[in-house]
Amino acid sequence: MNGNSAYEGDVNEVALFESALRAAVPTRPDPRIGAVLVPRLAEAARIATLEADTRPLRQRPRSRFALVARVGIAVALIPLVLAGLAFAGVTVPSPARSAFESVGINLPNQPEEHAAADEKNGSGHGKAAESDDATTDATSKGKSEAAHKHALEQHEKAQGKALGHEKGKAIGLNDGTPPGQVNKPSHPSHPSHPSNSGGNSAEHTTTLPTRPEYTTPTTPDKANGHTK
Amino acid sequence: MTPERFTSLLEAARAGNEAAWQELYEGLAPVVLGYLRANASPDPEDVLSEVFLQAARDIAKFDGEERGFRSWVFTIAHHRLIDARRHSARRPVELSAEPPEPGGRADDAADEALAKIGAEEVQRVLGVLSEDQRAVLLLRVIGDLSIEDVAKAVGKRPGAVKALQRRGLASVKRELTRKGVSL
Numbered sequence: 209m210n211g212n213s214a215y216e217g218d219v220n221e222v223a224l225f226e227s228a229l230r231a232a233v234p235t236r237p238d239p240r241i242g243a244v245l246v247p248r249l250a251e252a253a254r255i256a257t258l259e260a261d262t263r264p265l266r267q268r269p270r271s272r273f274a275l276v277a278r279v280g281i282a283v284a285l286i287p288l289v290l291a292g293l294a295f296a297g298v299t300v301p302s303p304a305r306s307a308f309e310s311v312g313i314n315l316p317n318q319p320e321e322h323a324a325a326d327e328k329n330g331s332g333h334g335k336a337a338e339s340d341d342a343t344t345d346a347t348s349k350g351k352s353e354a355a356h357k358h359a360l361e362q363h364e365k366a367q368g369k370a371l372g373h374e375k376g377k378a379i380g381l382n383d384g385t386p387p388g389q390v391n392k393p394s395h396p397s398h399p400s401h402p403s404n405s406g407g408n409s410a411e412h413t414t415t416l417p418t419r420p421e422y423t424t425p426t427t428p429d430k431a432n433g434h435t436k
Numbered sequence: 437m438t439p440e441r442f443t444s445l446l447e448a449a450r451a452g453n454e455a456a457w458q459e460l461y462e463g464l465a466p467v468v469l470g471y472l473r474a475n476a477s478p479d480p481e482d483v484l485s486e487v488f489l490q491a492a493r494d495i496a497k498f499d500g501e502e503r504g505f506r507s508w509v510f511t512i513a514h515h516r517l518i519d520a521r522r523h524s525a526r527r528p529v530e531l532s533a534e535p536p537e538p539g540g541r542a543d544d545a546a547d548e549a550l551a552k553i554g555a556e557e558v559q560r561v562l563g564v565l566s567e568d569q570r571a572v573l574l575l576r577v578i579g580d581l582s583i584e585d586v587a588k589a590v591g592k593r594p595g596a597v598k599a600l601q602r603r604g605l606a607s608v609k610r611e612l613t614r615k616g617v618s619l
Contacts, residue, residue: 225561225608226577228553233470233578237481242465245485246457252492254452260496 294318442502450495461488464506468513471578474562475570477517478524487513507585510575514589517571553612561611569604572597 290308294300294315300308308315437445448456468487472480490512491498498508562570568590575586583601587594 225553225558225612228555228558229562229574229577232555232558233474233574234466235470235473237465237469237484241481241485242458242461245488246454246461249457249461249488249492250449250452250454252489253449253457253495256493257450257452257496 291315437502439501442505446495446498446505449492457492464509467578468509471510471513471574472517474559474574474578475517475567478520483513483516483520487516490516506579507581507589510579510581510585511589514571514575557612561608564611565604565607568592569600569607572600573604573608576601 287308290300290304291313294317297317299317299319300315305315305318445456445459449460465484465488469480469484472483477483487509491509494512498505500508562574565573571590572586575581575589576583579586579589581589583594583597587597590597592600
């Protein structure tokens with residue numbers, strides 16, 4: 209063993225063993241194996257060489273077919289993806305929807321008013337824009353009314369709690385009314401209209417009552433009066 | 437064998453010439469079989485057949501000179517040896533029961549060394565080595581491969597192969613000294 213070994217010293221010490229190894233290890237295989245194996249080796253090599261020569265010719269059409277198949281699969285997946293989105297609740301663009309409708313498929317979870325507006329306005333863009341404005345107003349109104357109702361409910365609930373609080377015993381007051389607040393409730397009464405209605409319609413703001421003035425006994429004089 | 441002679445032999449083998457394959461087989465089969473037997477390969481002659489069949493199937497891909505061909509065949513042999521061991525993992529691993537027959541490659545010095553140490557002693561010392569050490573030493577000595585070729589065959593870095601070789605040779609020396617074989 210020589211050449212690029214980093215341990216030439218060790219190698220030289222066991223050179224005798226290496227020589228013995230070279231003499232001992234190689235063994236003659238059974239000649240019958242060679243007689244059977246060699247024709248098979250020649251045949252296998254011939255087939256492998258032929259395959260290697262013809263492989264590039266066969267690969268071309270296969271790769272073209274694979275490309276066409278990939279494109280076809282991608283195109284076929286588009287309507288499936290759109291239908292899946294519609295099932296999931298996504299509003300599909302109207303051209304895609306109309307394409308589905310033209311083949312007699314109505315996609316689920318699509319807004320009705322959009323379809324109605326589309327039908328009314330046809331394909332004109334100006335009209336479509338107007339109808340969009342109208343639908344926006346209608347929806348905002350609806351939202352405003354709903355918010356108003358919700359705010360009223362919240363207010364009623366809050367008022368009920370406040371009244372209950374009035375009836376309860378305030379600490380240290382013993383059902384008495386502090387001076388300076390004889391005719392005033394201990395807590396400012398809530399306005400009859402919600403302040404958090406969320407809507408911005410003018411008709412509601414005109415009916416709002418004015419908020420009663422409230423003075424808290426924070427001055428030292430009033431505090432002294434209270435103790436007296 | 438001259439490079440030109442080997443190139444024409446390889447071309448003939450690629451074309452499926454039986455005489456060319458006979459020559460390649462006779463030149464490499466004894467050392468490959470010896471490598472397989474010394475590595476305790478299960479059914480070494482079956483594995484030898486598989487090695488040459490794979491070489492025949494892949495010969496269209498091979499491109500190189502005689503030394504590269506030898507290294508390539510030993511790489512196949514090493515991989516086939518690992519496969520054979522995996523297939524017979526349940527069986528206990530032992531060195532070949534058949535005593536090795538001296539091959540035709542041994543020169544006078546090798547014969548003298550073999551007469552001094554003995555074939556059985558060689559087999560016993562090889563049995564002391566770990567699988568990796570034995571594979572590296574046999575590929576280096578029997579396969580006559582370089583460190584880089586052995587590294588490719590066993591799938592390790594050249595530094596790791598050198599370390600395995602050093603430790604393997606140290607074990608061989610220790611064993612021979614213990615048995616009183618003078619070096």
